[in-house]
Amino acid sequence: xxxxxxxxxxxxxxxxxxxxxxxxxxxxxxxxxxxxxxxxxxxxxxxxxxxxxxxxxxxxxxxxxxxxxxxxxxxxxxxxxxxxxxxxxxxxxxxxxxxxxxxxxxxxxxxxxxxxxxxxxxxxxxxxxxxxxxxxxxxxxxxxxxxxxxxxxxxxxxxxxxxxxxxxxxxxxxxxxxxxxxxxxxxxxxxxxxxxxxxxxxxxxxxxxxxxxxxxxxxxxxxxxxxxxxxxxxxxxxxxxxxxxxxxxxxxxxxxxxxxxxxxxxxxxxxxxxxxxxxxxxxxxxxxxxxxxxxxxxxxxxxxxxxxxxxxxxxxxxxxx
Amino acid sequence: xxxxxxxxxxxxxxxxxxxxxxxxxxxxxxxxxxxxxxxxxxxxxxxxxxxxxxxxxxxxxxxxxxxxxxxxxxxxxxxxxxxxxxxxxxxxxxxxxxxxxxxxxxxxxxxxxxxxxxxxxxxxxxxxxxxxxxxxxxxxxxxxxxxxxxxxxxxxxxxxxxxxxxxxxxxxxxxxxxxxxxxxxxxxxxxxxxxxxxxxxxxxxxxxxxxxxxxxxxxxxxxxxxxxxxxxxxxxxxxxxxxxxxxxxxxxxxxxxxxxxxxxxxxxxxxxxxxxxxxxxxxxxxxxxxxxxxxxxxxxxxxxxxxxxxxxxxxxxxxxx
Numbered sequence: 001x002x003x004x005x006x007x008x009x010x011x012x013x014x015x016x017x018x019x020x021x022x023x024x025x026x027x028x029x030x031x032x033x034x035x036x037x038x039x040x041x042x043x044x045x046x047x048x049x050x051x052x053x054x055x056x057x058x059x060x061x062x063x064x065x066x067x068x069x070x071x072x073x074x075x076x077x078x079x080x081x082x083x084x085x086x087x088x089x090x091x092x093x094x095x096x097x098x099x100x101x102x103x104x105x106x107x108x109x110x111x112x113x114x115x116x117x118x119x120x121x122x123x124x125x126x127x128x129x130x131x132x133x134x135x136x137x138x139x140x141x142x143x144x145x146x147x148x149x150x151x152x153x154x155x156x157x158x159x160x161x162x163x164x165x166x167x168x169x170x171x172x173x174x175x176x177x178x179x180x181x182x183x184x185x186x187x188x189x190x191x192x193x194x195x196x197x198x199x200x201x202x203x204x205x206x207x208x209x210x211x212x213x214x215x216x217x218x219x220x221x222x223x224x225x226x227x228x229x230x231x232x233x234x235x236x237x238x239x240x241x242x243x244x245x246x247x248x249x250x251x252x253x254x255x256x257x258x259x260x261x262x263x264x265x266x267x268x269x270x271x272x273x274x275x276x277x278x279x280x281x282x283x284x285x286x287x288x289x290x291x292x293x294x295x296x297x298x299x300x301x302x303x304x305x306x307x308x309x310x311x312x313x314x315x316x317x318x319x320x321x
Numbered sequence: 322x323x324x325x326x327x328x329x330x331x332x333x334x335x336x337x338x339x340x341x342x343x344x345x346x347x348x349x350x351x352x353x354x355x356x357x358x359x360x361x362x363x364x365x366x367x368x369x370x371x372x373x374x375x376x377x378x379x380x381x382x383x384x385x386x387x388x389x390x391x392x393x394x395x396x397x398x399x400x401x402x403x404x405x406x407x408x409x410x411x412x413x414x415x416x417x418x419x420x421x422x423x424x425x426x427x428x429x430x431x432x433x434x435x436x437x438x439x440x441x442x443x444x445x446x447x448x449x450x451x452x453x454x455x456x457x458x459x460x461x462x463x464x465x466x467x468x469x470x471x472x473x474x475x476x477x478x479x480x481x482x483x484x485x486x487x488x489x490x491x492x493x494x495x496x497x498x499x500x501x502x503x504x505x506x507x508x509x510x511x512x513x514x515x516x517x518x519x520x521x522x523x524x525x526x527x528x529x530x531x532x533x534x535x536x537x538x539x540x541x542x543x544x545x546x547x548x549x550x551x552x553x554x555x556x557x558x559x560x561x562x563x564x565x566x567x568x569x570x571x572x573x574x575x576x577x578x579x580x581x582x583x584x585x586x587x588x589x590x591x592x593x594x595x596x597x598x599x600x601x602x603x604x605x606x607x608x609x610x611x612x613x614x615x616x617x618x619x620x621x622x623x624x625x626x627x628x629x630x631x632x633x634x635x636x637x638x639x640x641x642x
Contacts, residue, residue: 014373017373018373018607021371021373022371022605025370025371025457025461026457026483026486027486049346050342050343050346050614051374052335052338052339052342052387052388052391052392052610052613052614053372053374053375053379053384053387053388053391054374054387054391055387055390055391055394058374063374066373066374066375066376067373067374069376070373070374070375070376071373073376136346136347136618140346161625162347165347165348184626184629187629187633188625188628188629191632260583261601262581262583262600262601263601263603279583280582280583280584282584282611282614282615282618282619284343284611284614284615284618286339286607286610286611286614287611287612287614287615288611289373289607289611290603290605290607290608290609290610290611290612291608291611292373293371293373293603293605293607293608294603294605294608297457297603297605298603304482304509305505307509308505308508308509311512312508
């Protein structure tokens with residue numbers, strides 16, 4: 001890692017890799033930092049069926065690796081580091097990281113969002129093997145099988161209703177007897193024959209050897225435990241966009257997302273937020289990657305304008321002397 | 322082709338294919354119509370290097386075919402037809418086509434844009450073999466070679482300047498002695514050492530057997546002809562979004578694009594415009610495909626709401642009787 005770049009990308013999922021590909025193909029000196037495993041959310045998805053161009057589907061981890069290879073091929077430097085703060089110095093944005101400070105006129109934030117975890121036994125181990133956080137991605141794998149949905153908000157019902165198109169039965173498990181989801185979604189859910197509800201109940205354990213076969217439940221009132229046989233567990237207990245370090249720098253909505261325009265521009269010149277960290281994202285691999293490309297193209301135009309300004313300032317100084 | 326669908330997609334490029342993939346994976350009855358060759362602009366691109374997931378690049382025609390196969394796999398019906406008009410009938414949008422009328426609550430317009438052609442000999446035959454309309458896509462193929470850029474607007478200079486990063490020399494050929502491009506781009510172009518200009522000149526022919534080797538030029542004042550040796554010809558004499566049939570239905574800006582929000586929604590419920598036909602598009606394969614997925618997800622939500630409304634109307638009618 002050098003001290004200075006044209007473009008710094010924070011986050012190594014599809015959005016970041018696409019931004020890196022475009023920025024480095026545009027001959028910009030580009031750094032991409034990722035705090036954990038490159039590939040983002042798809043790194044834990046066994047088969048991505050909905051990324052256009054792969055009719056037979058593609059292994060999520062492999063797709064992430066190919067995207068990384070492609071970005072690196074054109075010059076994107078990929079390092080393991082976590083961004084901890086963002087500061088300003090004139091036309092430069094300074095990114096404080098766990099590996100030291102680095103600066104550039106352009107920062108593209110592609111940190112994505114993390115699904116809040118249940119934190120129970122089996123959850124991490126069986127993710128991608130029956131445990132999922134994305135019905136659109138994985139719903140089709142559970143045709144005519146029973147699946148559980150954990151949560152009571154909009155996401156739980158929305159994705160749960162999507163699952164009823166495939167699954168023989170969708171069992172929604174919620175810790176209270178009232179849903180947080182909007183009325184229209186609740187009405188729709190209660191009118192759907194193959195959707196059932198278990199109230200006042202939490203998941204204690206996700207059980208299965210190589211894939212999920214059941215979950216252990218506990219009633220929070222009676223403390224009574226039970227086992228429910230399911231082939232899949234879809235967990236929607238909240239999303240956590242990784243935007244904490246942006247607070248006070250750009251607007252962040254109640255859910256933690258940064259609003260942007262169609263070019264992924266924030267109100268701060270040179271600062272872009274793309275992918276799942278932005279507001280109104282479709283949260284799909286291809287839309288995330290499209291966001292990254294869009295941000296890099298907007299950033300390239302911004303860098304051209306900066307260079308032009310610098311050139312004119314130089315001419316102006318030369319004329320005065 | 323049936324008479325009625327859930328989702329009708331007009332245009333068979335990456336945007337339309339991604340929309341079809343998502344709509345049909347969402348179990349919506351989906352029709353996609355394309356007036357010519359599926360694949361859109363990439364169908365004529367020999368190597369797509371900037372679609373994330375293909376580190377070695379991918380043949381443009383093949384990529385289009387794979388996207389089509391994937392959309393069809395989940396149920397998208399693809400037909401050859403041209404949309405000629407759009408009409409309304411309550412909650413239905415009726416698409417008049419060269420193959421008859423068809424209707425659906427949702428229409429996603431993914432008709433893209435066409436680069437205006439010069440209409441000279443060699444242009445069509447050598448497209449993809451030295452003739453290009455996209456510097457971002459093809460610029461890297463012309464490292465240390467001489468290329469010509471045809472046109473005098475923003476696109477010509479913007480893409481021409483991009484080409485100076487690869488080409489040894491970029492020769493801009495313009496029919497007048499004044500550029501239409503914005504001053505900032507003109508200043509930048511004139512300050513770039515490896516960018517030259519030939520004024521009052523038009524292209525008469527693009528010459529080459531299997532790939533471009535030269536162009537025949539004519540001075541419009543003197544009528545004198547000359548030959549310029551070039552490896553590439555980038556043509557920017559205007560873009561024509563295929564949105565004529567939308568006039569009077571949604572807002573269309575001066576350049577012919579339809580403004581949309583981050584969900585690809587127009588002001589007309591159930592009518593989406595995605596990809597190069599919309600305003601502020603990044604005009605890349607991945608951003609176009611991302612647009613298509615986004616529109617299909619927004620459309621799915623819209624269809625859910627429509628179904629809910631219908632269900633409530635039925636309940637209301639039943640209660641009254």
